[in-house]
Amino acid sequence: xxxxxxxxxxxxxxxxxxxxxxxxxxxxxxxxxxxxxxxxxxxxxxxxxxxxxxxxxxxxxxxxxxxxxxxxxxxxxxxxxxxxxxxxxxxxxxxxxxxxxxxxxxxxxxxxxxxxxxxxxxxxxxxxxxxxxxxxxxxxxxxxxxxxxxxxxxxxxxxxxxxxxxxxxxxxxxxxxxxxxxxxxxxxxxxxxxxxxxxxxxxxxxxxxxxxxxxxxxxxxxxxxxxxxxxxxxxxxxxxxxxxxxxxxxxxxxxxxxxxxxxxxxxxxxxxxxxxxxxxxxxxxxxxxxxxxxxxxxxxxxxxxxxxxxxxxxxxxxxxxxxxxxxx
Numbered sequence: 560x561x562x563x564x565x566x567x568x569x570x571x572x573x574x575x576x577x578x579x580x581x582x583x584x585x586x587x588x589x590x591x592x593x594x595x596x597x598x599x600x601x602x603x604x605x606x607x608x609x610x611x612x613x614x615x616x617x618x619x620x621x622x623x624x625x626x627x628x629x630x631x632x633x634x635x636x637x638x639x640x641x642x643x644x645x646x647x648x649x650x651x652x653x654x655x656x657x658x659x660x661x662x663x664x665x666x667x668x669x670x671x672x673x674x675x676x677x678x679x680x681x682x683x684x685x686x687x688x689x690x691x692x693x694x695x696x697x698x699x700x701x702x703x704x705x706x707x708x709x710x711x712x713x714x715x716x717x718x719x720x721x722x723x724x725x726x727x728x729x730x731x732x733x734x735x736x737x738x739x740x741x742x743x744x745x746x747x748x749x750x751x752x753x754x755x756x757x758x759x760x761x762x763x764x765x766x767x768x769x770x771x772x773x774x775x776x777x778x779x780x781x782x783x784x785x786x787x788x789x790x791x792x793x794x795x796x797x798x799x800x801x802x803x804x805x806x807x808x809x810x811x812x813x814x815x816x817x818x819x820x821x822x823x824x825x826x827x828x829x830x831x832x833x834x835x836x837x838x839x840x841x842x843x844x845x846x847x848x849x850x851x852x853x854x855x856x857x858x859x860x861x862x863x864x865x866x867x868x869x870x871x872x873x874x875x876x877x878x879x880x881x882x883x884x885x886x887x
Contacts (some may be wrong), residue, residue: 586643586681586774590626596724597641598632601709602677607631627662629672637675638662644680645777647687651678655706656692676706681733683777686710712736712778716746720753728754728767732775743779744787751791785841839870847879854879861886 590597599605607630626641640658644651655676662674680686690708695701716734719727731750732739739746754767772788840858844850850858861869869876869885876882 586645587626590641590643590726595630596726597677597679598630598639600719600722600724600727601679602707605632630675632675634675636670636672638668638672640674640676642676642678644678644688645682647680647682647684649688651688652690652692652704652706656704659704659706678706678708679711680709681711681730681774681777683712683733683736685736686712710736716750716753723757725757725759725763725767728757728759729770729774732771733778736778739778743783747775747779747783747787751787755791755794839866839873842873843869843876843882847876847882854882857886 595605595607626639626643628639630637630639640662642651642655642658648654655678659674659676662668663671678688678690680688686708688708691703691705693701693703693705711730711733713736714734716731716738719731719734731753732747734750735746750771751768754764754771757764759767768788768791772784775784775788840850840855843858858866865886869882872885876885
């Protein structure tokens with residue numbers, strides 16, 4: 560795949576953007592090099608990645624785009640621009656318009672390839688964002704801008720199951736918003752069962768389950784996730800997956816960076832993403848059994864570097880004595 564990167568000045572994110580950023584890394588990892596699959600399923604359009612291009616945009620307020628790839632489709636060569644949203648953002652149409660103008664005006668886009676823009680919404684709440692900007696103030700002063708906006712929560716999980724595509728299977732927990740709100744336990748069980756019974760290799764199943772668990776945090780209560788995924792972990796021996804260590808470590812790194820971005824003291828646990836910290840604690844309990852209040856309190860007092868080190872060596876921790884060796 561051809562990634563088009565650019566450097567942008569960071570700004571203070573809106574509440575919707577801050578909430579959504581928790582899942583950006585997971586979504587990008589799931590769909591890395593997956594534009595053909597995404598376009599084929601969501602847009603019913605065949606696309607082939609071609610060439611290479613790197614773009615540096617002038618400084619602007621928005622910090623980044625999620626996916627930019629040059630593709631060859633039935634409509635010719637275009638720059639495929641995909642954004643993942645895990646929360647409604649009223650400013651989304653203006654962000655997309657800004658991205659479109661930057662792509663079109665970039666010197667690296669010598670052939671003036673038009674951007675094909677797609678926003679994929681995976682949030683817990685119903686979709687409320689718009690996908691267009693339009694006004695008409697006269698024959699020489701009007702604008703009509705639109706992009707494609709897809710709500711994963713409005714898709715029936717059976718549609719994704721029918722594809723047999725493991726990259727799309729990771730999205731199963733956030734499909735069927737109406738179903739999962741009415742009967743959350745049967746819905747999540749059905750999603751997990753589809754992954755377990757899929758023809759994927761065992762290693763792929765483990766990776767997909769891990770990714771789906773993180774995304775499930777956008778749609779289900781923690782207690783339900785804890786109950787059902789722990790059952791699956793026992794069945795699949797999920798903790799042996801090589802991908803487990805990588806995703807846990809990435810979560811700790813994300814939490815530490817977010818803590819710094821918020822100006823928090825690096826030596827405090829607030830510098831970690833709350834969700835990833837809970838995941839690390841939960842996995843220690845899976846390996847070692849229930850943690851005493853003293854151990855939990857001691858763990859909470861560790862700085863981010865110590866927690867990152869524990870996450871990296873979690874497969875080597877077989878007892879409380881081993882765990883204490885990593886803590887101050």
